[in-house]
Amino acid sequence: MTAKLFVCTTCRVGEPVVEGQPVPGRRLYTLLTSQSRSSGLEIIPVECLSACNNGCVIALSASGRWSYVYGRLTEQDAPDILAGAEAYAATPDGLVPWRQRPQIFRKQSLARLPPQEN
Template identity: 65%
Template sequence: MTVTLHVCITCRAGQTPGEGETAPGARLHAAILEVGAPDGVTIVPVECLSACNQGCSVALSAPGRWSYVYGRMSESNAQDIVAGAAAYAAAPDGIVPWRTRPEIFRKQSLARIPPINILPEAAE
C-alpha cells in the first residue's frame, strides 16, 4: 500500500515572495524531492493544506491509516520529513511511536485524522 506525502507548494510561511520568487512551500517540495522518496512513499505537491498560519505544511496519509498534518516546516527539515514518512510507511496503522518520530514530527503536528472506514450501510 502506498503512503502519500502531500507537500503544500503554495505555502508562503508568512512571507510575501517578490515577483518571480519561488514560494517557500515550493522550495520545501524541491528539497524533499532532492532527498528522495523512501520505499512505499509517493510525494505529491498540493495547492493548499489550509494551514496558512503555520508556515510550510506537509501531510501523510494512506488508506486505512491515521493521517497527519505537520506545520512550521522549511527546506532544512527535508531529511527529517522523509525519515518521518518512511517511519509512517512502516507503521501498519500510521501511528509511529512518539519517541521514534523525528523531533519535528513530535513538536510540529497540527492535526491527526482518524482513518475513514466506509460502512456498507453508509454507502446506500
C-alpha cells in the same frame, strides 16, 4: 501500500511573493523530491492545505491509516520530514511509536485524523 506525503506548494511563511521566485512551500517540495526515498512513499504537491498561519505545511496519509498534518516546517527540516514519512510508510496503521518520531513530528503536529473506513 504507498503512503502519500502532501506538501503545500503555496505556503509563504509570511514572505512576500516575488515574481519568478518560488515560495518556501515550493522550495520545500522541490528539496523533498530531490532526495532519495523508498518506493513506499509518494510525494505530492498540493496548492493549499488551509493552514496558512503555520508556516510550511505537510500532510501524511494512507488508506486505512491515521493521517497527520504538520506545520511550522522549513527547508532545513527536509531530512527529518523524510525520515518521519518513511517511518509512517512502514507502519500498518500510521502510528509511529512516539520515541521513533523525529522531533518535528512530536512537536509540530497540527492535526491527527482517524483512518477512513474502507
